[in-house]
Amino acid sequence: MPGTVELCKMGKGGSVAADERVEAISNAIRVIPNFPKPGIQFQDVTTILLDPVAFKHTIDLLTERYRKLKVDVIAGFEARGLIFGAPLAIALGCAFVPLRKPGKLPGATISADYVTEYSTDRIEMHVGALQLGQRVVLVDDLIATGGTLRAGVELVKKAGGEVVEAACVIELPELKGREKLDGLPLHVLVEKEGI
Numbered sequence: 001m002p003g004t005v006e007l008c009k010m011g012k013g014g015s016v017a018a019d020e021r022v023e024a025i026s027n028a029i030r031v032i033p034n035f036p037k038p039g040i041q042f043q044d045v046t047t048i049l050l051d052p053v054a055f056k057h058t059i060d061l062l063t064e065r066y067r068k069l070k071v072d073v074i075a076g077f078e079a080r081g082l083i084f085g086a087p088l089a090i091a092l093g094c095a096f097v098p099l100r101k102p103g104k105l106p107g108a109t110i111s112a113d114y115v116t117e118y119s120t121d122r123i124e125m126h127v128g129a130l131q132l133g134q135r136v137v138l139v140d141d142l143i144a145t146g147g148t149l150r151a152g153v154e155l156v157k158k159a160g161g162e163v164v165e166a167a168c169v170i171e172l173p174e175l176k177g178r179e180k181l182d183g184l185p186l187h188v189l190v191e192k193e194g195i
């Protein structure tokens with residue numbers, strides 16, 4: 001997979017080199033053509049979850065990166081960002097804030113609308129989930145057009161937090177999502193073709 005090694009120069013990490021771990025993660029991702037719409041190459045991360053070694057490599061690589069930064073909060077996007085974000089927060093010993101689809105959070109919320117590769121949607125965050133000035137890393141499984149992450153940045157800013165970086169397991173570079181992030185650092189483990 002071109003580019004994956006360069007995307008993940010961690011120095012000394014676990015006992016397995018970072019590039020080998022990235023390759024194991026990349027190999028564990030299943031591609032489902034034409035889901036949920038014709039023309040979409042769906043990058044299915046549920047097959048990472050079936051492989052405990054690849055799943056652990058994913059959380060370990062992200063932990064090694066964010067242990068070095070001062071991070072107060074990991075914010076993960078429903079649905080698949082919750083899967084990777086929550087164990088990362090545990091590993092870092094910091095708070096986890098879920099960013100959820102409309103109507104799912106029971107308390108008062110703030111929201112931001114966005115457009116993805118195949119849908120229009122909204123994310124919500126609980127009022128009071130973030131404290132003023134907290135340093136936040138946004139986590140999702142994948143960046144495509146960048147609409148979801150951009151909405152996450154908007155939400156964190158509305159709540160008075162500071163987004164330090166965004167982290168995704170997968171980037172679809174052809175969809176140029178990075179360009180929507182206005183220079184926010186984006187850390188990805190694997191690049192894939194999405195269309």
Ligand SMILES: O=P(O)(O)OC[C@H]1O[C@H](OP(=O)(O)OP(=O)(O)O)[C@H](O)[C@@H]1O
Nearest residue numbers: 078079080116117143144145146147148
């Ligand atoms: O960069 P973007 O174009 O915004 O697309 C990326 C988003 O799309 C997918 O979620 P989806 O909207 O399919 O929701 P789901 O995880 O609930 O299925 C993916 O998990 C990201 O959250």
Ligand SMILES: Nc1ncnc2[nH]cnc12
Nearest residue numbers: 041042043117142144194
């Ligand atoms: N190609 C893709 N695979 C998986 N999730 C996605 N979200 C947006 N585009 C996607």
